Amino acid sequence: MTVTEPETAYSLQQGRQAVESSRLRRVRGGLSTFIRRSPLSAFWGCIAAAILVMAIAAPVLAPYEPLKSDFRAMSKPPNERHYFGTDQIGRDVLSRVIYGSRASLTIAIGAVLFGTTLGAFWGLASGYFGGRFDIVSQRVIEFLQSFPDLILAMAIAMALGAGFGTVIVAIAITRIPFGGRVIRAVVLSLKEMSYVEAARGLGASHLRIMLRHILPQCVAPYLILATTHLGVAIIIEAALGFPGSAFRRRLRPGAICWLIP
């Protein structure tokens, strides 16, 4: 905070600072409006952010090694040394929960990125081209949707065998139909817009129209869909890694998921 001399009227540096501070103010203003308008969403948003921070900073936050067992403290209830208590072989449950958020979030984000995105591109193509390709795609998606999520994921995970990647693939396949359906519906209305027609009139190729003109409009519904399905993916992952489940034993040693004592 120095008083600026009148002769150094308006340097570039100051200009940039002014822009940045105004942008910061706008972000802060937007945030405070959001908090006032929907306090409930803001509250859950903070919790989601806290979980993300917990996953990233796991080695710093965890009080103990998640895999190291302490045979002097086995099956202990919560106390001042182990806030969440310890499991049967003396591993600190709090540390395991903190590290577990890494595995859970990786699987959920991986599954959604892979599955919903694949479904979205499929929906983009099937909505854009229409015709026989669209009819066949819709039937296949319908077949995939005729399975309850968890059951399909279990069958695929069982068929593929052990592993972290397997669980991601299994959950991702169950996410494909949702991405396909939603994005196809958006594309169907978008492709009739006059700006798409204009692009076609200018001689743009199918690929260019799809990627440059239609795809950007699909981002908002995609984001909403993806965030909703993150939660679903975590629940499916938890059910697959349920105590006593076959997948838990076959997961790579050292991989810890949530809800696995």
Add this chain to the structure above:
Amino acid sequence: MYSYIMRRVTFGAVTIIGVSIIVFMVLRILPGDPLVAIFGPEGFTKLSEAERAHYMAELGLSDPLVVQYLSWVGDIARGNFGRSFFRSESVGEMILRRGPLTAEIGIMAVILSWLVGIPVAIVSALRPNSLGDNVSRFISIVFLAIPGFWLGMLIVLASLFWLGYRVPLAGASLWADPWANLQIVIGPAVVLGLGQGAYIARMARSSLLEVIREDYVRTARAKGLSRRPVIMLHALPNALLPVITLSGILLGFVLAGSIPVERAFGTPGLGYAMFTAVSERDVFVMQNLVFLYAVVFVMLNILVDLTIAWLDPRIRYR
């Protein structure tokens, strides 16, 4: 209506064929050797090449895939659901013995979800954004997020340690011993029903809020009807249509959710059988159970669609 039923049932039949192909592809073509499951990884390496071929032929796994698929579908059409690798009981018998329990759990869960969800939705929709509305939405989000099996484990542990109560171990049929049967079924049904009730409450609230703003509701109020009959008799029936559709989709959640929940409660139902089949890599049992679940799911959805069409004539003439 008749043509609508025919159309819907034909679509359902096509879907079931497609589903059978997907089940077959997932469980037969993807890697993973059933012999490893039967003999264990060590036993498998001790088998000679000829023995492996012999066992594969005996299981019918060395035929071309099309032949395997057709023989599987033929077996199912004849009502032969095959055998487990590990148990003497045939899969058909197992389904008959364990299926009723899971069906009871599903039906009770659906009834419970309506009993819980609809009143909560009405209370929230009458005063949107009030304290009661916010509290009930908060609670419903919590129940959406909680996995059923976790809640189930807590209930089992709490009743065991605090009340010293344990669910009867033996499976009991509804007709032979209704009291024991109720004790077995009630836990999973409550857990699954609460989870679904949260979805129902959210859906019914938003749909009710939409309907309440319609002209005919305002007319009913304007002609002097009091609030309660307008909501219960005029608004609610129309608001329930999307809830019925959602309930059909949620039945799939119940079917799938019952797998870990039955495991948590130790309920001897189909879900537990599925869980065991996955743990033992019992491919044939898994294949038939997954197919069964999918067929039930498809049929329930057809039933829900027909109900909706019956309740709302606009749909069947589309």
